[in-house]
Amino acid sequence: LDFIQNGCVLIKVRGNGSKYERFFRLDDECLSMYYRGSKKIKWLQGNSKDQSKEIGEVRDGPTSDVFVKSFNKLSESQCFTLVIGEKHKTLDLIAPNENAKVSWVKGLKHLLKKLSEADLSTQQEIWLKEVFRQADKNGDEYLNLKEVLALLKDLNIAVDLDTAKVVFQVCNDKGEDVLDMDEFMVFYNMLTKRDEIEQLFEEYNQEGQYWDVSELQDFLKKEQYTQMSSDGCMALIEKHEACPKVKGQGMMSVDGKVMYWFYSMLRSPFMDVFNPEHRSIYMDMTQPLSHYFIDSSHNTYLAADQLVGPSSTEAYIRALKMGCRCVELDCWDGDKGDPVIYHGHTLTSKILFKDVIYAINAYCFEASEYPVILSIENHCSVAQQRLMAAYMVDIFGDKLLREELEDGTTELPSPEELKGRIVVKAKRIPASALQENDEEGGYVSDEDESAEMEDESVKAELKKKEEKLKLAKELSDLVIICQSVSFKGFAHAKENYNFKQMSSYSENKAFGLVENEGLDWVEHNKRQISRIYPGGLRTDSSNYDPVPMWMAGNQIVALNYQTPDDSWHINQGMFENNGRCGYVLKPEFMRMPDASFNPQGPYLPKWKRKFKIKIISGYQLPKKKGDKNKSILDPYVKIDVMGVPADCRSEKTDHIKDNGFHPVWDESFEFDVHVPQLALVRFRVMDYESRSSNVMVCQFCLPFLSMQSGYRQVNLHSKYGEAIWGASLLVHIMIT
Incomplete structure (x- = not known):
């Protein structure tokens, strides 16, 4: 250092x-x-x-x-x-x-x-010191009233001048017209006092200024639906109480030198809306691969749009580090004899296939040990296909799944069995095709996602192509369990395809199948894997709604990872579950051979839950991006329940004028959730605009069954999925 x-x-x-x-x-x-x-x-x-x-x-x-x-x-x-x-x-x-x-x-x-x-109080102190330094433009280690007011506006705190002057003078111990760092921290705490938390603390406080063990136990039992021993309560006090004297007496106070210590407990993982046990791998990972939803990316190499944007190895690194387990490689002949990756028939830039393989090899298991699937769209000549196979064998080594399954195997291997392995998904030469042609390869159908793009020049180019592609045996031999085949109906698949074969569907085809043949698709997906990809008209790299696809049991629901839109946020929420390992076990009724499920309904009455939520307050909400005039937010909260059609519903609070730092809504809503096993809940903080579209400033999404009841903190994320330090909602949840 x-x-x-x-x-x-x-x-x-x-x-x-x-x-x-x-x-x-x-x-x-x-x-x-x-x-x-x-x-x-x-x-x-x-x-x-x-x-x-x-x-x-x-x-x-x-x-x-x-x-x-x-x-x-x-x-x-x-x-x-x-x-x-x-x-x-x-x-x-x-x-x-x-x-x-x-x-x-x-x-x-x-x-x-x-x-x-660092603990919460240390992080808060560090953050306050840094915002102080950033506001101290001349570096004299003091802030005058004008500088303090400008900083408060930057922090989304609206305060009238008279109030600010009074609190400023109270905190000004030296009698000067400036505040040093310690005085500013006192000033900040006085202005941002949270009455709703103090009221909650007082409700369970029999006498004095502190909670003892029995009062903490009472709160946890009645409000958090948690039975905790005296030793467990003492451990909480030890962790969150700052004052050694109070801590030594086995008590907890509501405030301290820098922040509310009861609030410190509310901000801990123990009180998070997301069940902390679900942040570790807790699901059975020994089921066949077809029994899991798999975090998946479409055209992973693209950093922007589908027509002229850049291609990047960095995009693969980012997706893999976020837990994505299925990435896509669109492979074409390179001018210098080395295969390249880019979006064919477009002006997107090209990157070398081998550079992508090196990047995947370096980062494939950094976020998760469970298998990575390479979805290869192959348009290369036989010579460059052989290079592709050689690169994968040489660079991946023993990570690459190359051994055939044992004779008599009737289902896909599990994520546990495939831990640390890289699986190639692509076309495989049928045995009959190998016999009819030379030993070096065989012909397969050439399916191109780009064929859906309604561009006349693209269509004309595609018409020139042969319907068959010659596939190198070396590349074909690397395709073990994810063998791409054309979809010709569920009855045809049941009769003619085995569990190692899988089909891909454009979103347009998929939405029709969900609505009209959902029951059959759920049954099909118990045995085989289905992959969904965005329609060709999404040249801006926007995303379709992934929820209906999951409702039919589809495993690989591939989204444009480079576009942080609503659909991508929902995908992040889905795979926040199970330790963010990229694999989420489907509900039992989507896996068991004797069970049936139609996403359109009806649903078993015993599944139904009533979800009651009170949106109490927000804290330290960020300013919207690109706000040039530094206006303060007028925030409101949208809460969405998503799942089967009967469960999809949204509600919203009223907006609060000029208060992005500590808005209080105190509004309640009720939802009926018919299939909680598949439902997700999303919180979005919006900035109200009377004359233009309302802008989302932060959000968080999670599975319904990962949500904890009681008073809970919702820690908010940015549009790009990054946690925003300090930004949160205080809610109360009851599920019956």
């Missing part, structure tokens, strides 16, 4: 190959890094008002797109990359030597880990 605090010259590398020498150093508080002569500060995660400037990840070696594209003879020992902000931009740096690189990588990783593991 001493070395990076003192700083050194690093070479900053850009995508066009240009290089700039800059003197980088860490600040004295070890909370941000910057280079000499610039105001471009990069904050360590969780310390900035602006998430776009935060360092979220430190990568060792030349693994980024910038390094891959710009340099061929670069020493790995000197390169490292910082991943910045919620859009995952990269800052690519070359150290003067290996020791300097190691110091930067180890030092920054250590600090990020330390910050992420």
Whole structure:
């Protein structure tokens, strides 16, 4: 840390190959890094008002797109990359030597880990200090009233001038017209006092200013529906009470030096709306692969639209690190004899197939040990197909599933059996085709998703293509359990296809099947895997609604990961479950051979639940992106229940004028949930606009059965799926 605090010259590398020498150093508080002569500060995660400037990840070696594209003879020992902000931009740096690189990588990783593991009060104190420093434009370590008011507006806190003056003077111990950092922290706490939490605390407080063990037990039993022993309650007090004297007496107070300590408990995983047990792998992982929903990406290589946008290995890294278990590779002949990946018949940029394979190999099991499926759309010549097979065999090694299943096997292997393995999904040459042709390969149908794009030039190009594609035996032999076949009806599939064969469906085809043949599709998906992909008209990389696809038991519901829209947020909520391992076990009625389920209904009455929720308040809500006039939010909350058609419903609170920091709604809603096993619940905080479209500022989605009852904290995420430090809703939930 001493070395990076003192700083050194690093070479900053850009995508066009240009290089700039800059003197980088860490600040004295070890909370941000910057280079000499610039105001471009990069904050360590969780310390900035602006998430776009935060360092979220430190990568060792030349693994980024910038390094891959710009340099061929670069020493790995000197390169490292910082991943910045919620859009995952990269800052690519070359150290003067290996020791300097190691110091930067180890030092920054250590600090990020330390910050992420800090308790809530420490994080709050760090955050307040940083927003103070960012508001202190002249660096004199004081804020005057004007600077304080500007900072409050940045933080979404609306306060009238008279009130601000009174509180400012109360906190001004030195009698001057400025506040130092400690005085500002007192000022902040006084203005952001949360009456609704104090009222809840007082409701179970028999006498005095503290809760004892019995009062905490009473609260947990009546409000949280949790039976906890005296020892368990003492452990909670030990963890969340700040005052040693109060803690030593086995009590808990409502406030402390920096923040509310009862609120500290409310903000803990124990009180989170998401069941903390579901943040670990708790489901049975020994069922056949067809019994799971699988987190999946469509056209994974694209960073933007489907027509002219860039292709990127970084897109694969990001998807895999987020838990995605099925990625897509559209493979075409490269001009220099090396296969490339891009969206065929378009102007999207091209990346080398082998670079993608290297990236997948490096990051495939970082977020989850469970199998990664490579969905290969193959348009290559036999020669370049052989190269594809050779790259996968050489780079993946023993990770690649190559061995055939044992004779007599009647179902797919399980995620547990395939742990640490990479599975190739593609066409496989039928045995009959191998016998009829040469031993080097055979012919298969050439199915191209791009054929759905209603562009005359594309259609004309496709008409020139033969209907059959010659497939290299070397590539065909790598396709073991996810063998792509054409869909010709569920009856045909049952009669002619085995469990290792699977079909892909465009969203348009899939929506029709869900509505008209949902019962048969659920039955089909007990044995075989189905993959859904966006329709060809979605050239903007928008997404379809994945919920109806899951309702029919479809496993691979592939979305455009580069587009953080409503559908992508729902997908994130679905796979937040089961330790975010990318595999979620389907309900029993979608797996058992003697059970039947039609997503259109009717549903068993015994499944039905009544869901009651009170939206109490919000806290530290972010400002909407691109707000030039720095206006304060007029927030309201939308709550959506999604699942089978009978369960889909939305409600919303009234909007609160000019209060994005601590709005109080105190509004209640009721929902009937007919199939809770498949339902999801989504919270969206919207900014009310009377003359234009309302904008979503943050959100969170989770499975209905992962939701905890009682008073709960909903920790909110950005549009890009990143947790927003401090932003939350306080709700009360009852499920009967």
